[in-house]
Amino acid sequence: MVEEKKRYILEFSDIPAERQSVQELPVEERINNFNEVSLGFTEDAAVKEAKRCLSCRRCLGCGLCLAECDKDAIVFEQADEKLDISVDSMIITTGVERVCSPPPERFGYGRYANVVTDIEFERILSDNGPYVGLLIRPFDGEIPRKIGFVCWADNNEGRGESGIKSLSYAIHEAMLTKNKVDGLEISLFLPDNDDYIKELKRNDGKVPGVSTKKGGITAIKEVQESKNLIVRWDENGNVREDEFEMLVLSTMPEPTTYIIELAKKLDINLEGMMVDTLLFETSKKGIYLAGGI
């Protein structure tokens, strides 16, 4: 499991922010002699710097859980196991992973606290999620009144089937959100593209009260104090602007890095084998793919 760069880490008080610097001899005092240039940390700076360590947030082997577990169910020393098996065939069902493309940073993701991806938003909606199912903003815990769903309205070209799927997912989330909070204002940004419009029409009955904005988003800015987001977009050549309390960016299903690595190991060609496949044989006899790949 790869740890990704996470977002609001500087907000937490247990992590002092500033990197301590070491003292150095000034240039004029060092170029005529061979005295050491770096003078090292003072005690105070060293302790402060050491406190910046995140301990990489993994088990430290402190043993507290071991002491607490009266069932003796914890074994620190357990080693990895190696298994050798022999099989006649293999079925690969490693699922999909959802990525933002183009990079979500373009829409302020990572910089603006109230811009989230649709997977994060799904977690926010979930009863088992970080906010026990309450719809609140990550920045201040306020209940948003106005949410924008952004379905990659970067330009008016669609992104094929994946793009359509991300739209239907955005519609689905918008619907769940509507059910959760009364009087919520929801806008949906999507490309002015025939396939997208068709998908939208197909879902029309399901999303009452969602206003759609067709056309490319040209800029997203954060309002300093409220951390609301001002979205500017281009609709039929007219520049429009509106303020939202939260933005949800659509992601698209792509093959997982796991299966790409696996395919390399197995020497199978994944080209043309994308989302939603039935069980079928790959370029290698005896190896099958199934499920969403």
Next chain:
Amino acid sequence: MEPLHYMVCKSKDSELGNKAVLIIGGGLAGIQSALEQAESGNTVYLVENSPGIGGERLLYNEDSKTVDFVSPDLEKVKKNKNIRIITNADIEKVEKSNGKFDVKIKKRAIRVIEERCDDCKACIKVCPVNLWDDENQGLSFRTAIDFFDHVNPSYNIVKETPVCQRTCPVHLDIRGYIGFIADGKFEESLALIKEVLPFPSICGHICPHPCEEECNRGRIDYPLSIRDLKRFVADIELQDALKPKPLMIVKGEDKGKKVAIIGAGPAGLACAHDLALLGYGVTVFEALPRPGGMLAVGIPDYRLPRDVLEKEIAAVSAVGVEIRCNTVIGKGLSLDDLFNKGYEAVFITVGAHKNQEMRIPGEDARGVIPGVTFLRDLNLGNPADVGERVAVIGGGNVAIDSARCALRQGARDVTILYRRSRQEMPASDEEIEAAMEEGVKIEYLVAPLQVFTTDGKAAGLRCMRMELGKPDTSGRRRPIPVEGSEFDIELDTLIPAIGQVPDISFLGESSGIELTKRGTIAVNPDTLETSRPGVFAGGDCQTGPKIAIEAIAAGKKAAVFIDKYLRGK
């Protein structure tokens, strides 16, 4: 609306049946496939990368409920006797033989005995670690005890070597000693470092800290100053404010065997230190008047003060290592002589002290001093007179050190000429910046063509501008000469520092030790043993020029395998 991410996988293949099937992925499709295969009489192995099966939650389901979706067949799979579930596992290797696949699977430890765990969550309540909850997309924290899934609790303690420790060639417990510093426990911190590393202060001064490149804190703002923190605790001891703990020097029982080490550089000294602690009699033979190898004669005092080096080498002598300086192996004392004198194993670690030649006319003139030679003479107390104008050729740390030393030797005008751009420069950024601060000029994309001489002494250099072409075998972009761009510069001293190679000629032809095509000593990479039994080699003479901590790691590794070799004898 049909589900997005999974499809029913009806097997249409009649070949399947009464066979062994491996299913990779324990999500919805995996579970469904496993059940189908098991029902048609096959033996099924269900391998899942994460700690539990059932798949990640589905992004939506048809009921439009906002709770995590679970496969309805989960229980059936768990109960089916024909299905073996292997979670938290990776496929390591697949080989095809006789129409079958031989699969090697690695199951990572979960550190919890699932049969005993009753889901009481007591461990979670006490765990002090806060880590990003991957399941909640980092929007909240969880403990080091991974719950994996609220619906199907599957406990799993995520314990792994921190990335800094993994990166460090000697695998120092960096998180541990930094933790001690944060708590103000400096003695304990140093003791922890010394368990592995005999030279904390040397490394604290000069290590190019590959660990800091990987530090996770660097992904948030800046990495920790790991090197400087090590220096801080190590220097406290050197200033005698802290006495080394006796437990640091626990010698093993005398083994009654002798080992010879050729070269008192970081690899040789680290190996000597470890072997002496294991109870071997160790003698280190050093050709130069001072021990330390490149640490003593390559790195200038302004980076590594002499007393720091001497005190840590003294600590190696203190554990019973004999260091004989001014002793050249080869002249009068050959490898065979060492064995005849009762040494039962030899570790060759003579470093890479020979300059690579530029292969341009005039290179042999007086006033052309190769970088390594320049630094060695300076460090041994016979500094060369560099005059006022100095040009240094090269982009590595030797080039930067030479330039900064030339400046300190009184040169007014020091220019480094490098044939690629700053981006490709192998020297460390902090060194480059310090040199520029001090007034060293760096000219990029310039290559030397010819040295002009006056009365046999270097007086000028013809250079040519370069541009960058396609990447070469080193992965860096290859410099291509720009036609008609020649220009001349005047100089008093030229210091070429374009690389170092080992000089192994001292071994002679009948040593029985094979070399590689690159002129380094060939070894078994697992044991560092050379083609001659009982002779091991490591450090720069085996790898080509690398950083000190890699040489130390090689020395420590050699100690392990020399011990193994001598015990097996």
